[in-house]
Amino acid sequence: MGDKNVRYKYLIKFNDLPTNNKFSLNGNEYRKRSTRTAEIIKPEMFSGTRFNFRKNELILVKQT
Secondary structure, eight states, X not given: OOOTTOOEEEEEEGGGSOTXXXXXXXXXXEEEOSSSEXXXXXXXXXXXXXXXXXXXXXXXXXXX
């Protein structure tokens, strides 16, 4: 069950994640691009699409 390379996962606020780091939300994988935006990495058919996030929105970060 799950990715064998992932040691643990945790929730943080979008604002607390440094720019250019990856995170997950609603089954999609994103890369944070600015203090308020992120772009989808997976699924690949939506790759590059940017979205705005609230600074206090909780996101899932995987630590490898």
